[in-house]
Amino acid sequence: MRDAPILVTGGAGFIGSALVRHLVLERGLPVVTVDALTHAGHIPSLGEAATSPLHAFERADVANAAQVEAVLRRHRPRAIMHLAAESHVDCSINGPAALVHNNVVGTFTLLEQATRYWNASPPERRSAFRFLHVSTDEVFGALDDTGSFSLESPCRPSSPYAASKSASVHFARAWHHTYDLPVIVTNCSNQYGPYQSQGKLVPVAVRKALALEAIPVYESGRQGRDWLHVDDHARGLVAALERGRVGRTYVFGGGAERTNQEVVSAICDAVDALAPAGAPRRSLITHVTDRPGHDSRYAIDPSHTSAELGWSARRSFEEGLRETVAWYVANERWATQVLGEGCDSRRLGPGMHPGVGVGVGVGAAA
Ligand code: NAD
Numbered sequence: 522m523r524d525a526p527i528l529v530t531g532g533a534g535f536i537g538s539a540l541v542r543h544l545v546l547e548r549g550l551p552v553v554t555v556d557a558l559t560h561a562g563h564i565p566s567l568g569e570a571a572t573s574p575l576h577a578f579e580r581a582d583v584a585n586a587a588q589v590e591a592v593l594r595r596h597r598p599r600a601i602m603h604l605a606a607e608s609h610v611d612c613s614i615n616g617p618a619a620l621v622h623n624n625v626v627g628t629f630t631l632l633e634q635a636t637r638y639w640n641a642s643p644p645e646r647r648s649a650f651r652f653l654h655v656s657t658d659e660v661f662g663a664l665d666d667t668g669s670f671s672l673e674s675p676c677r678p679s680s681p682y683a684a685s686k687s688a689s690v691h692f693a694r695a696w697h698h699t700y701d702l703p704v705i706v707t708n709c710s711n712q713y714g715p716y717q718s719q720g721k722l723v724p725v726a727v728r729k730a731l732a733l734e735a736i737p738v739y740e741s742g743r744q745g746r747d748w749l750h751v752d753d754h755a756r757g758l759v760a761a762l763e764r765g766r767v768g769r770t771y772v773f774g775g776g777a778e779r780t781n782q783e784v785v786s787a788i789c790d791a792v793d794a795l796a797p798a799g800a801p802r803r804s805l806i807t808h809v810t811d812r813p814g815h816d817s818r819y820a821i822d823p824s825h826t827s828a829e830l831g832w833s834a835r836r837s838f839e840e841g842l843r844e845t846v847a848w849y850v851a852n853e854r855w856a857t858q859v860l861g862e863g864c865d866s867r868r869l870g871p872g873m874h875p876g877v878g879v880g881v882g883v884g885a886a887a
Contacts, residue, residue, distance in 0.1 A: 524551065525551070525597055525598060525599035525646075526550075526551040526552055526553045526577070526596055526598050526599070527544060527550060527551070527552050527553075527598060527599065527600045527601075527602060527762075528552075528553045528555060528592070528593075528596060528598035528600070528601045528602070529541050529544070529552055529553070529554050529555070529602045529604065530555045530556070530583050530601065530602070530603045530604055530605035530631065531555075531556055531562070531603070531604035531605030531606060532552070532554030532555065532556050532567070532578075532604070533554060533556035533558060533562035533563055533564055533566055533567060533578075534556070534561050534562050534566070534604065534605075534608070534718070535561070535566070535608075535712070535714075535716055535717040535718055535721075535751065536604055536655070536712060536751055536754060536755070537554070537556070537604040537605070538563075538566035538567050538568070538570075538716050539714060539715075539716070539751040539752055539754070539755045540602065540604070540755040540758055540759075541554050541567055541570050541576070542567065542568050542569075542570045542755075543752065543755040543756065543759065544570075544759065545570040545573050545575050545576050546568075546569060546570055546573070548759070549575065550575065551575045551576075552570070552575065552576050552577075553576075553577045553578075553579060553592070553596045553598060554567065554576065554577070554578045554579070555579045555581050555583065555589075555592055555605070556578070556579075556580065556581075556605065557580065557581065557582040557583070557605070557623075558580055559607070559619075559623070560609075560612075560718075561607075561608065561609065561718045563716075563858070563859045564578070565855055565858055565859070566716040566855075566859075577596065579592045579595075579596075582627070583603075583605045583623070583627040583628070583630060583631045584622055584623065584626040584627040584630050585630070586630050586633065586634060589630060589631055589634040590634050590637070590638075593634060593635070593638040594638075599646070599649055599650060599651075600650060600651045600652070600653065600762055601631070601635055601651075601652050601653065602653045602655065602758060602762065603628065603631055603652065603653065603654050603655060603693075604655045605623065605627060605631075606623055606624045606627070606685075606686065606689075607619045607620050607622075607623040607624055607682070607685075608682070608718075609682075609718065609720055609721070610659075610680055610682045610812070611720065611812065612720070613680070613681050613682045613685075614680070614681060614682075614812070614813065614814075617681040617685075620681055620682060620684075620685035621685060624682075624685035624686060624688070624689050625685050625688045625689060625692075627689075628654070628688075628689035628692050628693065629689075629692055632652070632692055632693060632696045632702065635652050635702060636696060636700050636702050639652075639702060639703075650703055651703050651704075651705060651762055651765075651767070652693070652696075652702055652703060652704045652705070653704075653705045653706075653707065653758065653761060653762050653765075654689065654690065654693035654704060654705070654706045654707070655707050655709070655758065656686050656689070656690050656706060656707060656708045656709075657683070657686050657708060657709060658670050658708050658709065658710050658711075658747070658772070658774070658819045658821055659678070659680065659682065659683040659686060659816070659819065660676045660677075660678050660683050660686050660687040660690060660708065661674040661675070661676065661677060661708070661819070662676075662677030662678060662679050662683070662816060663679060663816035663817050663818060663819070664817070664818045664819060664820060665817075665818070666818065668820070669747075669774075669820040669821055669822040670708070670772060670819065670820065670821050670822065671772060671821075671822045671825065672708075672769075672770045672771065672772050672825055672826065676690060676691070679814050679816055680814050680816070683816075690706055690708075693706055694706065697767070697768050698768075703767040703768075704767065704768065705761055705762070705765045705766070705767060705768075705769060705770075705771070706769075706770045706771075707757070707758060707761050707770070707771045707772070707773060708770065708771075708772045708773070708821075709749065709754050709757070709772070709773040709774070709821075710746065710747035710748065710749050710773065710774040710775060710819060710820070710821045711746040711747065711748050711749070711819070712748070712749050712750070712751045712754055713748055713749075713750060713751065713841065713842060713845050714750050714751030714752060714841070714845055714848075715751075715845060715848040715849070715852070716855070717751075718859075719856060719859055722781065722784065722785070723784070723788065723842075723845060723846075723849075724849055724856065725737075726784075726785045726788040726789070727788055727792060727846055727849040727850065728849070728856065729805065730788060730789055730792040730802045730805060731792060731796065731850065731853075733799045733802070733805065734805065735805055735806075735807040736785055736789070736802075736805045736806050736807060737807055737808075737809045738781055738782060738785050738806055738807065738808055738809070739781065739808070739809060739810075739811045739812050739815060740808060740809075740810070740811035740815070741782065741808060742780055742781040742782025742783075742785065742806070742808065743780055743781075743782065743817070744780060744781050744815060744816070744817055744818065745778050745779065745780050745817070745818040745819070745820070746778070746779065746780075746781070746784075746818075746819055747774045747775055747776070747777060747778045747819060747820045747821050748775050748777045748778075748779060748784070748838050748842075749773060749774055749775030749777070749834055750775065750834065750835075750836040750838075750841040750845075752836070753773075753775065753834040753835055753836060754773055756832065756835075757771070757773040757826070757830070757832045760830040760831065760832045761826075761830060764829075764830050764831070765829075765830060766829075769829075771826040771829070771830060772821050772822070772823055772825075772826050773821065773823055773826060773832075774820065774821025774822070774823045774834075775834045775836075775838060776823070776834060777834075777837070777838035778820050779838065782806070784842075785806055786803050786806070787839070787842055788842065788846055789801065789802035789803045789805065789806070790802075790803070791842060791843050791846035791847070792846060792850070794843075795846070795847060795850050796850070
């Protein structure tokens, strides 16, 4: 059974590519990456996994039933790890239809095709099969100044992105309860690490700090997020797949709650250390009008997940962020390869409709 591949959707994206690299290069497991290569998907992010004999790539849209069916028939996976999504909050405020297609219809279509495939599989394959649905802490909505999300937190989405991710979680759970599909759900906090889409907070801040350009931070930068290194998340997802219980939810966080101002300040300091000409770069931080509906704070309590899966974050935020900044500085070539393929992350002002007018902020969001 272990010869059958794991199918990773969204495997050419930020977290998906970290997961594929981990599975193929560190665990020696066969993987099929399924990705539509939207503005956020890049084959170079797969690194050496892309050319490994253990790896196959399928360019397919998870919202296209015929494409998904053909991929499942061709590769007969033992598990599906579903990460494909439109994940850019600013892009999705400007163009929410992509959320409905990729996150809602995509998850529905994948669940339908996975259920057909699973029902038609022989008994030993059926019992081993898992559908791991990857979600975000954004589905839980905003926290006040205290407290944290746990596996019991209900979905209270505030952004169109979080609403689409909540819909997909509800579909995944419903497919387990109604059709018995062996589903596991995970929710994770903000992530950082190499190969992140160029419109997100960490790569934007590094790029602008290097170029000595203004670094936009929403409002006063007071929004708090819990940060986890993407490689720690990849290990957590594999732990959930291998040791998680069907029907359960697991939540991953790094225990590193920082405000956006603190994160960008730390990035400025790390860039200063690598390129002293231009220091201090904290002076480049420019506060811009807040994103509409911006949630003030997210934090995760992963204690239950850690106890059940034997998982914990290995990298401290400070060490991981310094390594990440050094990676972006050393890999400007990767950044230029993927730049220019982005979506429109210029933010609309409150009450404005896509196509009517454009606000001033850029995507200083994780
Ligand atoms: P990403 O935007 O970097 O990558 C998404 C990938 O999905 C891209 O490669 C894209 O081409 C692909 N994709 C999009 N729509 C598709 C479709 N219809 N069919 C096939 N492929 C499609 O996103 P990410 O940051 O790697 O996030 C991956 C998953 O993890 C998402 O489901 C996201 O909601 C979730 N998540 C992200 C974070 C974070 O901090 N980035 C935190 C928690 C959860």
